Amino acid sequence: xxxxxxxxxxxxxxxxxxxxxxxxxxxxxxxxxxxxxxxxxxxxxxxxxxxxxxxxxxxxxxxxxxxxxxxxxxxxxxxxxxxxxxxxxxxxxxxxxx
Numbered sequence: 001x002x003x004x005x006x007x008x009x010x011x012x013x014x015x016x017x018x019x020x021x022x023x024x025x026x027x028x029x030x031x032x033x034x035x036x037x038x039x040x041x042x043x044x045x046x047x048x049x050x051x052x053x054x055x056x057x058x059x060x061x062x063x064x065x066x067x068x069x070x071x072x073x074x075x076x077x078x079x080x081x082x083x084x085x086x087x088x089x090x091x092x093x094x095x096x097x098x
Contacts, residue, residue, distance in 0.1 A: 007021045036077050048085055050078075055075070059071075
């Protein structure tokens, strides 16, 4: 499913114009990116959490040049689904098997 498919489905279910749904969705994505960039996590009850995971400083190898490089400590964005979300996915039926 693509972003356009999501926008079309939300629009058909709510009756809201696709342009307004698209603008709202883009604003949501921007809020998530801005907050994670500012080291602020986002918690959506019943859905999940958008969090920053800390990666420790480490030494890595460049095999082709046979050298060591240092990768500094950094953060990577991550999504952790809520228990309700996980259970819904676990108990859903696979349409390919039906």
